[in-house]
Amino acid sequence: MSAAPANIRIYLVDDHPIVRFGLSALLQMQEDFTIVGSSGSGQDALQVLARTVVDVILVDLRMQGLSGIDTLERLREYHPQVKPIVLSSFEFDEEIYSAVKAGAMGFLHKEAPPEDIMKAIRQVYAGKQAFPRRIAERLDGKRMTAGLSGREREVLELVAKGLTNKEVAATLNISQFTVRNHMNHIAEKLEVSDRTEAIFIALQTGLITLN
Known part of the structure; x- marks a missing residue:
């Protein structure tokens, strides 16, 4: 039964x-x-x-x-x-x-x-x-969030929109040195060699979005 x-x-x-x-x-x-x-x-x-x-x-x-x-x-x-x-x-x-x-x-x-x-x-x-x-x-996969902080994602979104490090620094009221450090950390966490690849990975995985 x-x-x-x-x-x-x-x-x-x-x-x-x-x-x-x-x-x-x-x-x-x-x-x-x-x-x-x-x-x-x-x-x-x-x-x-x-x-x-x-x-x-x-x-x-x-x-x-x-x-x-x-x-x-x-x-x-x-x-x-x-x-x-x-x-x-x-x-x-x-x-x-x-x-x-x-x-x-x-x-x-x-x-x-x-x-x-x-x-x-x-x-x-x-x-x-x-x-x-x-x-x-x-x-x-390890790349899903990759441990990116909110500020790191914010920096990467601005870079993805075409802003230079100097322009990102002015937008966020931080130094260019700080922006460069953020980009270096982002590259390490995403396991990429340059900002172009970092942007591509971040957009493909939804880490950042461009309105």
Whole structure:
């Protein structure tokens, strides 16, 4: 006699109603899934979780108000029993790494096939991580954040915009010597030989973005 399927209680957090509606419609068709609710913001979700039992929560990374990362951090602090999976339309390494540090156990692209979404939920419910192979390999790489400080990223973003060391120094009100030191540290951490390669690596991995 086979055992009854698990009842995985799922909560959805995304500021796009159509995403919440679509995911709810998809997931509630599974006999081992129960959609206990959804919210358009991290703040609303945290209030609901204070009075609702949830096993797995799907959290959009980019939301108005409380960000996905902030929501994950508060989940870890106040609702550590809830297992989070992040949702995103983007795959910037820095965001994914920050989400993992904040407690995310899995990652789902919003265009992932339905079977991948359901598999990830079941894996995370079972206490396992659920990251696509391409992301798991990048998470294992040393270049994802490379330990760059906020100021180092700020310097690198300005350099990537075409500013010289002198112009960066004037913009940040620091000396050219300090800028040169930052660039040397950046090159060491990213394991590159020049600023062109540093900019390329930082843009490709999401360490910096250019508006």
